[in-house]
Structure formats: structure tokens, C-alpha cells
Amino acid sequence: MKERIRQILEENLPLADIDSQFLFAELSSLDITTIMMMLSEEYNISLDSKDVTPKNFMNVDSITALVERKLKG
DSSP, X not given: OHHHHHHHHHHHOTTSOTTOTTHHHHOOXXXXXXXXXXXXXXXXXXXXXXGOOTTTTSSHHHHHHHHHHHHHO
């Protein structure tokens, strides 16, 4: 799952440093919206504004953890 999320991020955020430990700081609101839409579609989960926190979007690991939590319900 982590590698697929990395691939989604790389495809949709070509200018962002995906390996950054502070990815959230590099993202615009449009970037975050794009990530949320792509992950929602890919994993059939519901993401909303309360999920958009620096903790959840800090790096690829934290985004993966967010998706895993959403999948578990």
C-alpha cells in the first residue's frame, strides 16, 4: 500500500519532495485536495476536512497510516 500511495503522490505532485519528513509544509490546498480525491477513489474511503492535519499529511508513512485507519472503519 505504501508504494502505491507513493506512486499516486509522485504522479500528482511532481514538484513536491515526496520523501520529505515535512511534506505537509510543501503542499498547497489544491495539492491536499488532489491527494484526498485520489486516495478516496483508489481505496474507496471517505476523507474530509477534519482529516487534513499536519500529523496525517506529514510524510508518506503518515498518509499511509491515515488510509489504513479509514479502511478499518
